[in-house]
Amino acid sequence: MHTPPSDDLATPETAASAPRPAEPGGPRRAASPWRGRVMAAGLMLAALNLRPAVTSLGPLLEEVRDDLGMSGTVAGVLTSVPPACFALFGLAAPRLARRWGPGAIVCAGLAAIATGLLLRPFAGGTVVFLAASALALAGIAVSNILMPVIVKRWFPDRVGAMTGLYSMGLSLGTAAAAAATVPMTDALGGSWRSGLGVWALLAAVALVPWLFLARTGASGTEASGTDAGGTDADTDDAPAPAPAAAPAMRITRSPLAWAMAVFFGFQATAAYISMGWMPQIFRDAGVSASTSGLLLAVMMAMGVPLAFVLPRIAARLRHQGVLVVVLGVFGLTGYAGLWLAPAEGAWAWAVLLGIANCAFPLALTMIGMRTRTHAGVVRLSAFAQSVGYLLSIPGPLLVGVLYQHSGGWGQPLALMAGFMVPQIVAGVLAGRDRHIEDEG
Template sequence: MIGLMAREEHRTATSTRIRTAQTRTTEAPTPTRPATRAWTTRLVVLGIVLTALNLRPAITSLGALLEEVRDGLGMSGSVAGLLTSVPPLCFALFGVMAPRLARRFGPGAVVCAGMAAITAGLFLRPYLGSTAGFLAASALALMGIALSNVLMPVIVKRWFPDRVGSMTGLYSMALALGTASAAAVTVPMTEALGGSWQTGLAVWAGLAALAVLPWIPFVRNRDADRERGRDGEHRPDGGAAPAASAQEKHARVEAPTLRITRSRTAWALAVYFGLQATGAYITMGWMAQIFRDAGVHAGTAGLLLAVTMVMGVPLAFVIPRLATRLPHQGPIVLALGVCGLVGYAGLYLAPVAGSWAWALLLGVSNCSFPLALTMVGMRARTSAGVAQLSGFAQSTGYLISIPGPLLVGVLYQHSGGWGLPIALMAGLMIPQMAVGVLAGRDRTVEDEAAR
């Protein structure tokens, strides 16, 4: 009897354990977690798009109204050239801080703070009433842009490691759309709002405020965001990449920081980034003025600048996808460079007669920016390597680009025309093409730094 009861108790306990295990399996939150991860992934995509839309309006909206701002604040041509040099200066100074801040707070939290800084800077700068105040508020907005510039490739590599080309294309396309929209809409919107350049510039703060919202959950969950970067890449199918073994994690933590300055590819990419940024910021800051001085109406000049920027919308999606399928990105570099040379030659010889053609060609040439971002993602193996390469290439590159817009302003003021500035822009395309071919070689900075 006792043995029978013991056997019955054993069967009961065993069945209870089986039912409990089945209940745990059935009630495990597997449906909830993928749904949560999928929702989070969609939020990241939305955040990437809205962030990219806000990375250039601070610059191109100013380019469209530069003459009005100069008159309103009493700027000379040299000071206006300094103003157009502020973006690369801020990108160089603040971009280098981005990887360290991302390690401490998480990249999502840093981008959220960057969008808030853009909002505050764009809203304040038109109303501070002095050149110094305008520059200070612009620097605040540009600080937010610099942090987000560096961290966008990191976020793409981390969340979409198997779709770097397509996601970089989406990000670059949204960036080009925001750039072109600000160039095209700022002048007519200013006129519709009463003709005040202050209102025409401040209205872009609203778009930046909207971009803060998708990143707020990542501020609250920044610890998990940091852990994702340490333990593995996020997979867009809702799962996480396989966790590394304890030995691999220890090795990863104890490994010394990548000596990025030992990599020739990193230096080539930094110089390429700097030279394409020089051309881009000269274009954004001065091209509308070049057309206006040639006799083009202010609204049409803004539209021409918008055409240059809007060319990046389709091409910024196509070029990164094409680049990831090629072992060497040199042919794309050369094709974009030739378009730039022809565009500058036309801008010098027939700025009015062929204005739309030159705007199109220079727009194609400016797609060196999404190509450079794609190469940043391709020239490093891990998100940590991409973060370090992105910070180095962008900070060094923007440092290289600082003198360009300022020099254009000085040459314009002292020569009384656009011949010398355009010759400078065309001349810079030659070294840009040379270092771009070197940066496009199929190798990684980890291998070069290890040697």
């Protein structure tokens, strides 16, 4: 049985949006405005590093498999590692932050990313490659959890603006790694080891401001948005205080919470299948490796504008099920196109599937709309994401198994399209105008 996460397990999204108890005397002002600017630069640089470990591998997966003797099933395990690490290591982040401070843990996370990416090119076998990847992904998991916590604490008057900057950096790093890995590999001599290892340099650069922030005790209670360069006009981004009463029922007994978890899990499944396998699908259809990377970059880049648009639309609707259905139709159309004409309509399918993958920001928005209290937000977000990421682990693995045993992409694409059905059903149920507190 799944043990419900405790209320102190803040997640990336609730940390950025949920109000925190006021500290004695309120937040202290920064000694100098430039420290806030260093923090803003650190956030942007860290966000750029939270996906390249995943999306840089997809375009070179064929070369990695051939060199390391990796079967399709093992490659499926590799593509399942990211959500597994996010589900497992992410749960430890809040406790580590209480012990050492969020700035120090983000710094350690970036060091783990840099180390893992640096070690991957030296792997002589699959086990070492998986271990190095897991190290990098563990660093991503804790950083992904705690960076929005720091946004809330350091920029309380500019939460919207700084979260937007962080989200933009996340999407930009995702797309850049997918698009640039193959060209950089060619420029560095054609070895996948160089093409993957070069991303350790970006993580090392991001580590510099966090070393300073960790040394100066950047717990996030020292600055405000105004000190960091904000203005009074930015105060509209700060969330209004919410009641702190806990939900009357256990989260595991909430049908709404389970609907949210299933919806989150299947949209995560689609995302990690896309990041891990989509370049290989295009390459097997005759598309070049560099173009396959660009196609993945297009899919990931769709999240940059839509991550700002979808939450605004969702907030104006009483029932978000219509958006769930629309995104699902885009996904089903994209999978059908990949099955019928993968190379001829490659760019169109990439756009359609990129739009479908924007179920992620919609899921985050719905989590906030399905609760009335601060404690409810924390519980629902922690439960939906931890259970959701666990549910997403088998998907990429099953795709790899079907690909190896069928020798083509017909059955895997049918599975991907099949996953879209429970995603739509669960999303429609989760999109109803109700709150988990009312289910008690």
